[in-house]
Amino acid sequence: KYSPKAFIYRITFKPGKDIFRSGTDPGLLIEELKSFGDHNIILHYKNIPSIDVLIPDECYLSWDIILTTSRTDDDIKDIFIFVEDNCELTIDIVDELTEGDDDKEIKKIGEILVERQVISEEEIKNTLNDQKRLGELLIEKNKVDYDTIETALAEQAQIKKTREKHREEIKASSLRVTSEKLDSLVDLVGELVTVQARLSQFSSIMDHSELLSIAEEVEKLTTELRDNTMDIRMMPIGTIFSKFKRLVRDLSSDLGKGINLVTEGAETELDKTVIDRLDDPLVHLIRNCIDHGIETPSVRKENGKPETGTIYLSAVHKGAYVVITIKDDGAGLNAEAIREKAIEKGIIQREATLSEKQIYEIIFAPGFSTATTVSNISGRGVGMDVVKRTIGSLRGSIELDSLPGKGTVITLKLPLTLAIINGLLVSIADTSYILPLATVEECVELTRDYSDQSKGTNLLNVRGEIVPYIRLRDHLNIKGKKPSLEHIVITDVEDKRIGFVVDKVIGGHQTVIKALGPVFKYVKEVSGATILGDGKIALILDVNALMLFKEH
Structure with missing residues (x-):
């Protein structure tokens, strides 16, 4: 069996003609390479001359090896270390096997040849018009030789064989449950x-x-x-990552742009419900990067950039959250154009003073779009507001950052699960509330000294750092007498600290999240409810929504 991460290498080995004279047998090197894993070896012998001019101690052979192994390219180079100055050796990773990409498409032979830069996409398209097998057509048209096609077919077969074997291993060790x-x-x-x-x-x-x-x-x-x-x-989030390669390839081809998609963290795990609902927002964000973000090859060349743009899609665990980052190296966001469009649509007043980040947030307003023309990809002004609503319904957050001329970064922060969380149980008067424990940094007693410090500003100096806070009793309009000693729960939301004043901190609580009825539809500060041990109901507070309230 392969390790959780295995590579498929394409190794081209062409020994020097005089390699035999140094006492080296290339066949032994190939045998050692075969011990590294599953392999497909193509021997090329077309350079062997006729018997009358053949020199017995000269080597006329070369090899293409398609190797599946968990070993590194340095391990492969070590085999050839004593002949590296007397051979032509290239080692390329043509595919890699990780958890979560079992549905990844097998490369077509045309894609393999384009990747190896032996033929262009345009030549592939022209050749396919003849409706024959691609390999035969390319040989007939003298685009590539038979040996190259044979190697490409071997590579395709090895990738297919490896992935089928991987699927069988997973199938044998897993149980399918609805x-x-x-x-x-x-x-x-x-x-x-x-x-x-x-x-x-x-x-x-x-x-x-x-x-x-x-x-x-x-x-x-x-x-x-x-x-x-x-x-x-x-x-694994890689189950949806794998489909985006085709999306990027097809859209970039339609728009006449060259774009590479680089993915990282495909093995990062999320709750199935979150992954199912995350598919459409990610598709929309990547389409926007392709259409609005990445420039055309001619524009990129004028700006001193590589003609081929890059979109990076990564996922990583951070505590009880998964952070998904979509980054492109395109033109970035034009804050002034966004502002002018927002004024034109009446979203903001011309005299309004907004930070760059607040201007970027306008993109999520319903019906907003800076596109001058409507295409089948974008420009209708629908989508980004839906993306934000969907992420919000998953108790997550979305953030935009951009550097003009350099690119845009979109960061999604999502909880690992939507069913059961660790919470901090607090009370105000006779009512209990839950704060997600993953966001809680510390709890501080609101002594008279702290109260005197704030001077009615709702700002607190905690060990030299100014922390804003919200009095939940006032914000939630809860009546009753305040206790003599209150507590502040300090949380970290989107790398910003904010405190929430409560009457009492009760302690940790395993929180089973229950959906709220339609009566709570417009109460944005509450994301759910849970049943306590005594049968009472505790509302789960949405710290992201409370943070937005404080900012506004």
């Missing part, structure tokens, strides 16, 4: 977590040592079961 069964399991685990919370609360009230011991053991097992259940729902 998503409905998984959803049902998560619901049951959620109910179990709620019952466990009731048991823990009851045991603490009863103060019975044996009951407390049982409650602790049940809590430990429930936590382990919850984590395992969440892991089962996790899928």
Whole structure:
């Protein structure tokens, strides 16, 4: 079996004519290379001359080797270390195998030949018009020779064989279960977590040592079961990354642009529900990068850039979140053009003073577009607002950053799961609330000294750093007497610190997220609810929405 990451190499080895005279047998080098993994070897012997001019101690052979292995290219070079000055050796990675890209398309022979720069895309298109096998047509038209076609076919066969073997290994070691069964399991685990919370609360009230011991053991097992259940729902984000290569290739061809897509972090895992709903927003963002971001080859050349643009798509874990970054090296955003268009559409007033970041946020306004013409790709003013709404419904955030002439960076921050989270239980008057624990940095007592510092500005000096805060009692319009000692929960939201003043911090709580009814449709500060151990309801606060309120 291959390791989680295996490579398919194309190795071209052409020994020097006098290699035999140094006592080296190229065949032994090939044999050693074969031990590295699955392989397909093509021997080229067309340069062997007729017997009357053949020199016995000269080498006329060369090899193309398609090798599947988890070894590095340095390991391969080590085999040829003693002949590197007496041969022509090239080592190229033609494909790589990682978790989550099982549905990746097998390269067509034309793509392989274009990649090897032995023929152009235009010549491929012209040749295909004759409706014969591509290899035969190219040989007939003297575009490439038979040996080159044979090597390309071997490469294609090796990639196909490797991927089929990989799929079979995954199939043999996995069990296919319908998503409905998984959803049902998560619901049951959620109910179990709620019952466990009731048991823990009851045991603490009863103060019975044996009951407390049982409650602790049940809590430990429930936590382990919850984590395992969440892991089962996790899928590599590479399952949607793989489709974007074709999207970029097709769209860039239609627009006459040269664009490479570079992906990273395909093995990063997310909840299946999140991945399913993330597909359309990512497609829209990448289409925008291709249409609006990357310039035409002629414009890029004038600006001193490579004619081929690049879009980077990466995913990485950060705590309880996954951060997805889409970056292009295109023209960047034109803040002045966005501002003028926003004034024209009445979104902002001309005298409004906005930071560059606030101007970029206008892009997410419904119906907004800077495109001068409407195409089948963009320009209708629909999409970016839907993207932001979709990301928001996943309890995530989206951020834009740009450098004119250099490119644009779009950052998506998404929770690992939407079903069960670790929360911090707080109370205001007789009402309980949950703050996502992943965003919480620390809790501070709001003493008289702190209150005197703020002087009514709702700003707090925490160890030399000024932190703004929101009094949730006032913001949520909760009546009742304030306690003599309040607490501030300091959170980190999109790399910004903000505090929330509450009456009491109760502690950590395994939070089973329940959907809210239509009555909460316009309450943006609340993202869900959960049932506590005593049967009461606690609302889950959306710290992103609260942060936006504070900024505005």
